[in-house]
Amino acid sequence: MTPEANDTFGFEFDGRYRRLLDVLGIRPATSGVVVSGDGIRVRFGPWELMTGFSNLAGVEITGPYTAAKAIGPRVSLADRGLTFGTNTRRGVCLRFHRPVPGGEPTGLLRHPGLTVTVADPQALVDRLRPYVKTR
Numbered sequence: 001m002t003p004e005a006n007d008t009f010g011f012e013f014d015g016r017y018r019r020l021l022d023v024l025g026i027r028p029a030t031s032g033v034v035v036s037g038d039g040i041r042v043r044f045g046p047w048e049l050m051t052g053f054s055n056l057a058g059v060e061i062t063g064p065y066t067a068a069k070a071i072g073p074r075v076s077l078a079d080r081g082l083t084f085g086t087n088t089r090r091g092v093c094l095r096f097h098r099p100v101p102g103g104e105p106t107g108l109l110r111h112p113g114l115t116v117t118v119a120d121p122q123a124l125v126d127r128l129r130p131y132v133k134t135r
Contacts, residue, residue: 049102
């Protein structure tokens with residue numbers, strides 16, 4: 001794949017949490033991870049996070065998770081990592097060299113990582129792994 005190709009990775013929605021996520025505006029039509037020539041753009045209902053490929057420090061499959069730590073938009077109190085979660089099974093953890101905004105509207109809180117519960121975690125990892133930069 002070339003950096004110019006746009007690929008969209010949809011979230012895997014667990015039916016047990018659909019109503020809660022729907023109330024928050026998080027639906028399949030309003031959520032996804034887009035990998036394009038400009039970098040990575042993640043939309044999760046009204047939340048959005050963007051970063052360039054040069055900021056990608058790591059990518060790996062993680063899970064399973066507890067619902068309290070994975071469903072909806074979540075910020076870790078331990079490390080300020082952000083989760084955009086729709087299921088408790090598996091997801092992809094992206095780590096950044098420079099923390100990025102995305103969890104609240106002012107952009108003051110920045111996140112060193114993002115976990116997304118996409119439907120095909122391995123495909124997203126495979127798509128992003130060539131762009132991981134170590135420093």
